[in-house]
Amino acid sequence: MSHQKRFSNSKIILLSIFIFLFGVTIGLSQSNKVPALSSSVYDELKVFADVLSHLQKDYVEETKSKDLIYGAIKGMLETLDPHSGFMPPETFKEMQAETKGRFEGLGIEITMKDGILTVVAPIEDTPAFRAGILAGDQIIKIDGELTKNLTLMDSVKKMRGPKGSQVTITIMREGLAKPRDFALTRDVIPVRSVRHELLEKQYGYIRISQFQEKTDSEFEKAVKALEEESKGGLKGLILDLRNNPGGLLDQAVKVSDRFIDSGIIVSIEGRKEELKQKFQAHAQGTLPRYPLIVLVSGGSASGSEIVAGAIQDHHRGIILGTQTFGKGSVQTIFPLKDGAGLRLTTARYYTPSGRSIQAKGIVPDIIVKLSKPEEEKETTPPKMPTEKDLERHLDTQKVVPKEKVRKEEGKEKEKKPADNQMERALELLKSWDVFKSVAQGK
Incomplete structure (x- = not known):
């Protein structure tokens, strides 16, 4: 069965910059x-x-x-919101390469929180991830230089470097008595945006780490592979968007379109009329309506919030996990004549029901905090930064209806599994199947 979806948009729209920067962006503007x-x-x-x-x-x-x-120029942009910024030619070139899914460095998304360089999320299977860097960690030094004296772009540049080169970052973490040094070896970061796994029987699992140029096509292949492996067809699907910082808007829209057959997926509104857009779902290519659970976390932002918000507003699935980051603004990338680039906040986006999640985030239907293994409980986990923690963040323009958690948090087991959120999601899918059988008198 073909899951090909239609999508027409002349602009490339970014919802996060993978230079280890964290932000939302409306694309490469072609206007000179x-x-x-x-x-x-x-x-x-x-x-x-x-x-x-x-x-x-x-x-x-x-x-x-x-x-x-x-x-x-940097000084001008620092008076605006934290997601607007100037990229010198070298940085701009790296940003363009990273959206294609391959770059060299440590593998972390960073932002500024209260003037402190802070980790939004480590990218899976990267030097930072393997070394144990956590979301919420504060990077106070890079190779001995205090980051408080560096801009976000300067920090990015210092952490970038060729494969095999080393850099030492000094981390302060809630619960640590003193800062801790991490000596990391830079590597190629081949960000594989989609991976899949068949869980028990006919339950599928798809993880999207970032929205890149080929994410939707990779997602389509993953679904087909799961359908073939399950033989009798999928009985349910877990879509994991935890710590997904965003990416290309068209890819986030296309993935959302796989689950929704009609109506609005996301709306974008800016000061200029040309930036006002509504992205519609299409019946063609919509996946079968099997039970769906979407996993989210405080590191889920922009593109992943668009997907979660669309699925939640259309009542297509259950959102499970913890409240998301709250990145509801969009930036446009403007190429400059000397090879540099300008990243400028130009619009806000809204979920199908008209909600702005700017500095608010998506509240899951079922709130389940991720448990930590016993050996990791020596220190208090760092508090995840959110959009509202960022200096000069945009306020929510529209009145946001108060969200209600529609389900009770699942009871904790005496012995929690390694990934209790995933375990809870699988339990719900199985229960879904049982209730369906009972309702049909089987």
Whole structure:
């Protein structure tokens, strides 16, 4: 059966930047037009030109005009929300490569929380993940240099590097008496965005770590593989979006479209009329309506929140886990003439029911906190940063209806499994099957 879905959009829309930055983005803008400036702005630019002139002529040491201008641009953007930023040519080039699913580094998404460099989530099977870096960890030093003196982009640049090179990051974690050093060896990060597994009998599991260029096609292959392995057909599916920071919007929409046959998937609204879009679901290619449970966490953001929000609003499945990050804004990537890039917040997005999850997140239908193995309980787990923790975060514009948890949290077993959230999801799928059989008198 073909699961091919239709999707037309001339822009590439990013919902997270995999340079280890955390953010939402509306794509590579193809426009090279520079908007006209008002006369008052030109007057203010004269002041800038005067300052630049004095720096070049009168500063105690010789200065480079490009460094000064880049610094001024960074300063302008730092007055905006935390997801807008300037990317020098090298960084912009790396960002473009990363959306294709391959880059070199440590494998973590980072953000600034209260002025402190903070881990949003480690990427699976990467140097950072294997070393035990956790969501919520504060990176206070990189190779001995205090990060409080670095911008987010500068921190990214210092952690990047060729495969085999080393970097030491100093972590402060809630519960630790003192900072801890992690010596990490950089590696190729071949981010495999989709993996699957057939669980007991006919229950499928699909994990999406990020939304990249080929995520939807990989997802389609995963579903087909599970259907073939299950022989009698799937009785239920677990979609794991935990610690998924987002990615390409069109891929998040396409994956959502697999489960929803009609109606709105997500709406985008910006100041400019051209940024107002509604992405619709289509009947063609919709998967069979078997029971669906979506796993989310505090590290699930933007693209993964779009998928979870669409499934929740359309009552297509149950959302299980903990409250998501709350990344409800969208950024546009503007290529600049010298090879640099501008990442600018240009819109907000809304779930099918009109909810803005900006700084709020998606509240699961069933709240189940992830249990820790006994050997990991020596320290208190760090508090996950959320969108509302970020300096200068955008406020929610629309009134957000108060969400209610529609299910009670599952009772904890005397001995919790290694992944109690997954175990709980599988139990629910089995119960679903039992109730269906009873209802049919089998």
